[in-house]
Amino acid sequence: MAVPINLNPARMTPTSTAGLTRTKKFRIGIIGTGGIAHSHMRAYKAFENVEVVALADIIPGRAAAFAKEFGLENARIYNDDKSLLDNEELDGVSICTYNRQHAGPTIYALKKGIHVLLEKPMCVTMDEAVEMMRAEKESGKILTVGFQPRFDKNMQMIKRIVQSGELGKVYYIQTGGGRRRGIPAHDNKDSFIREDTAGIGALADIGCYSLDMCLNALGYPKPITVSGFKTDYFGKDPETYRYKETKAEELAQKFGVDDFAGAYIRLEGGIHLDFRISWALNIDTPGDTLILGTKAGLRIPSTNCWNGTTGGPMTLYRQVAGEEVQETIPLLKDGPNDGTLWERKIGSFLDAIEFGGEAPIPTSQILINQAIIDGIVRSAEIEREVEIHIPEI
Numbered sequence: 375m376a377v378p379i380n381l382n383p384a385r386m387t388p389t390s391t392a393g394l395t396r397t398k399k400f401r402i403g404i405i406g407t408g409g410i411a412h413s414h415m416r417a418y419k420a421f422e423n424v425e426v427v428a429l430a431d432i433i434p435g436r437a438a439a440f441a442k443e444f445g446l447e448n449a450r451i452y453n454d455d456k457s458l459l460d461n462e463e464l465d466g467v468s469i470c471t472y473n474r475q476h477a478g479p480t481i482y483a484l485k486k487g488i489h490v491l492l493e494k495p496m497c498v499t500m501d502e503a504v505e506m507m508r509a510e511k512e513s514g515k516i517l518t519v520g521f522q523p524r525f526d527k528n529m530q531m532i533k534r535i536v537q538s539g540e541l542g543k544v545y546y547i548q549t550g551g552g553r554r555r556g557i558p559a560h561d562n563k564d565s566f567i568r569e570d571t572a573g574i575g576a577l578a579d580i581g582c583y584s585l586d587m588c589l590n591a592l593g594y595p596k597p598i599t600v601s602g603f604k605t606d607y608f609g610k611d612p613e614t615y616r617y618k619e620t621k622a623e624e625l626a627q628k629f630g631v632d633d634f635a636g637a638y639i640r641l642e643g644g645i646h647l648d649f650r651i652s653w654a655l656n657i658d659t660p661g662d663t664l665i666l667g668t669k670a671g672l673r674i675p676s677t678n679c680w681n682g683t684t685g686g687p688m689t690l691y692r693q694v695a696g697e698e699v700q701e702t703i704p705l706l707k708d709g710p711n712d713g714t715l716w717e718r719k720i721g722s723f724l725d726a727i728e729f730g731g732e733a734p735i736p737t738s739q740i741l742i743n744q745a746i747i748d749g750i751v752r753s754a755e756i757e758r759e760v761e762i763h764i765p766e767i
């Protein structure tokens with residue numbers, strides 16, 4: 375029998391994000407015990423009513439090492455997602471596998487009647503997204519996609535500003551961001567850069583955050599057309615991109631995804647979205663996010679390592695009594711009882727399991743994010759604008 379995790383009493387929070395008292399005991403599994411599973415596990419540890427009872431990874435020894443690292447002596451260890459899901463009675467599962475292994479384990483878990491917290495991006499192809507949403511609908515279980523910036527107060531402020539009407543009618547957005555040198559690969563990790571594991575590079579990895587930041591603020595308007603491109607000049611060339619690794623040549627040979635992508639996206643409601651995202655380029659930043667409305671414009675500073683957090687205070691530009699003014703929006707800080715971003719993400723999943731209702735980050739929204747990414751990939755392939763159809767599920 376696995377024992378309850380009770381390692382961090384100072385952070386235990388019996389009260390849910392919805393202000394309700396959590397009483398349920400949760401039996402949780404984690405599929406994929408690589409990098410990001412650690413963030414899930416650290417957050418699960420903050421909840422005394424959570425037991426992580428099972429772990430799976432296809433790399434031999436990896437799940438067992440993870441169990442040892444977190445003192446989960448009694449957690450059962452499996453060599454793949456299916457054997458875990460076939461043998462465990464779970465309330466929920468964190469799916470922390472690489473992108474190409476998002477759809478399969480998610481669909482299987484939902485078919486087994488288990489609620490799913492899936493890491494971002496949702497998946498690689500639109501066919502996968504549709505199949506996942508059908509499984510979600512048929513199961514009646516929760517499928518939430520792990521965009522933790524949604525729980526960041528400054529990210530939430532962007533939505534509050536847009537929804538308040540302060541900007542007037544939003545008609546143009548420039549967004550994206552990225553890194554000058556930041557391909558997420560090193561001697562011991564290539565899952566982000568291989569076609570067979572990641573499927574899509576910077577575009578899906580960090581592009582999904584930029585799209586979510588803006589589209590969520592606007593209420594996820596539907597895309598109509600996309601004209602996009604993607605390039606891989608850096609990742610494939612160890613001379614251009616100096617991997618600081620002993621296996622630089624090997625990494626460059628394995629590189630099978632994009633390291634830079636961009637698009638012009640026409641959204642319903644007359645909104646134009648100008649997007650670009652990078653893991654590597656020869657400039658300090660591909661630009662701040664700008665949200666332009668008829669009454670005011672908002673500048674959200676970029677960061678040099680974009681991962682869905684604001685790069686500093688935002689600025690609002692508008693006209694007051696005929697004068698042009700600009701105001702700084704001070705950065706909002708978390709309170710002592712707010713928990714970490716990851717605890718809020720995990721807590722929202724637990725709340726949804728216990729109290730029901732819509733998934734905290736619903737697939738109905740993230741499908742639109744995925745459709746844009748898919749549109750960019752398709753458009754890049756044929757070097758033409760493509761139409762976007764959001765399927766009814």
Ligand SMILES: NC(=O)c1ccc[n+]([C@@H]2O[C@H](COP(=O)([O-])OP(=O)(O)OC[C@H]3O[C@@H](n4cnc5c(N)ncnc54)[C@H](O)[C@@H]3O)[C@@H](O)[C@H]2O)c1
Nearest residue numbers: 406408409410431432433454455471472473475493494565
């Ligand atoms: N939310 C965030 O901030 C954040 C940060 C990093 C990564 N991610 C996302 O998390 C996912 C994983 O990233 P990572 O950095 O942990 O990658 P990783 O390669 O370190 O870990 C993935 C693990 O999944 C295992 N795996 C793959 N298929 C499996 C299967 N069918 N059953 C069991 N195990 C399987 C692999 O062996 C590997 O150990 C990616 O989709 C990535 O985009 C999210």
